[in-house]
Amino acid sequence: MTVLVTGAAGFIGFHLCRALLAAGHSVVGLDALTNYYDPALKQTRLDLLMPMRGFSFGRVDLTDPAALGAFVAAAQAETVFHLAAQPGVRYSIEAPQSYIQSNVVGTANLLEALRQHPPEHLIFASTSSVYGGNSRLPYAETDRADSPLSLYAATKKSGEALVHSYSHLWSIPSTCLRFFTVYGPFGRPDMAPLKFARAIAAGEPIDVYGNGQMRRDFTYVEDLVAAMMAVMGKAPVMGQPLEGDSLSAVAPFRLLNIGGGRPVELMDFIASLERALGAKAVLNMLPMQPGDVVATEADARLLKALIGVLPSTSIDEGVAKFVEWYQQYAGKGS
Structure with a gap:
């Protein structure tokens, strides 16, 4: 089928596009290539996608409704993955307007375009951050998520609400995926794995x-993408809930955690990085930052019921793959 992926040059978007293309789908990628972090990494990802058979790309900003509408109309996609967003919890405190424009206004613009050209399945990338002040672990899709602790989480929760309303009003089958701390090759420079790897390799302290x-x-990330692709063919249908389902009573709409339900302490993650890099970390211990939560843990029962499998890559295995990529990438001077 033809699949539209917004945020195609992003970390998860890149991996998803590669997997979709490898499976024989046609992929129409969209990205604004913003400079929140070094655009060279985004361009590197895009350069790997462009030669692949079945891939086409447009540089379009979600906040430009006319260009976005024309792009969506031309794509005629059966499935849409909406991944494009302004990411990052801490940066949302410094630049709130960037998040409101990209994550709220941009999502509304996309939904308006999709109202004119409805897909068979819209899949929206949300985040475990929406659970916010929820103290109950593990996080279940049916838990209340009305106490976000960061503006980033608030904008993603707003996106979920917008998707639900469009799903109800125009019968667009929609799934909102709540991602849990995704890591792997080609990850964002502002995320802990890449920041930590660079500092440990250089003998510099990590916060x-x-x-x-x-x-x-x-x-x-490969576990995440495999789950996303499995979800493609599981568009919600009103009146057909699974046990413990988050399926809406008034729309073909579902919330779905994507996580393995196996939380790891940050110090254990750092130890895994140390083993893979063959170097010890210099630790700069700091208190919690505004917008952060102490722990996240996915209740993965609905994911297992829906697609039959769960993310299973161990931390040591995943970190080793990440470090292998990092050492090759860093070796190119990037």
């Missing part, structure tokens, strides 16, 4: 927030 007590449900 460890929460005094190392934080726990995260790390999800290796």
Whole structure:
């Protein structure tokens, strides 16, 4: 089928596009190539995608409704993965307007375009950050998520609400995927794995927030993409819920955690990086930062019921693959 991927030059978008193309789908990629982090990494990802058979690309900004509408109309995609967004919890405190424009206004613009050209399945990339102040672990899709702790989380929760309303009003089958701490090759420079790897390799200190007590449900990117592709063929249908489902009573709409439900302490993640890099980290222990939570853990029962498998790559295995990529990438002077 033809699949539209917004944020195609991003970390997850790049991996998803490669997997879709390898499976024989036609992929129409969209990205604004913004400079939130070094655009050279985005261009490197895009350069790897461009020669692949079945891939086409357009540089389009979600905040340009006319250009976006024309692009969506031309794509005629059966499935849409909406991954494009302004990411990052801490940066959202510094630049709130960037998040509101990209994640709220941009998502609304895309939904308006899709109302005119509805896909068979819209899949929206959300985040475990929407659970915010929820103290119950593991996080279940049916838990309330109305106390976000960061503006980033608030804009993603807003996106979920917008998707639900369009799903209800125009019967667009939609799934909102809540990602849990995704890592792997070609990851963003502002995320801990790449920041830590660079500092450890250089013998420089790394900032460890929460005094190392934080726990995260790390999800290796290839596991995530495999789950996303499996979800493609599982468009929600009203009146056909699974046990413990988050399926809406008034729309073909579902919330879905993508995580393995196996949280790892930050210090254990750092130890895995040290083993893979063959170097010890210099630790700069710091308190929790605004917008952060102590722990995340996915209740993965609905994911297992829907697609039959769960993310299973161990931290040591995933980190080793990440470090192998990092050493090759860093060796090219990037």
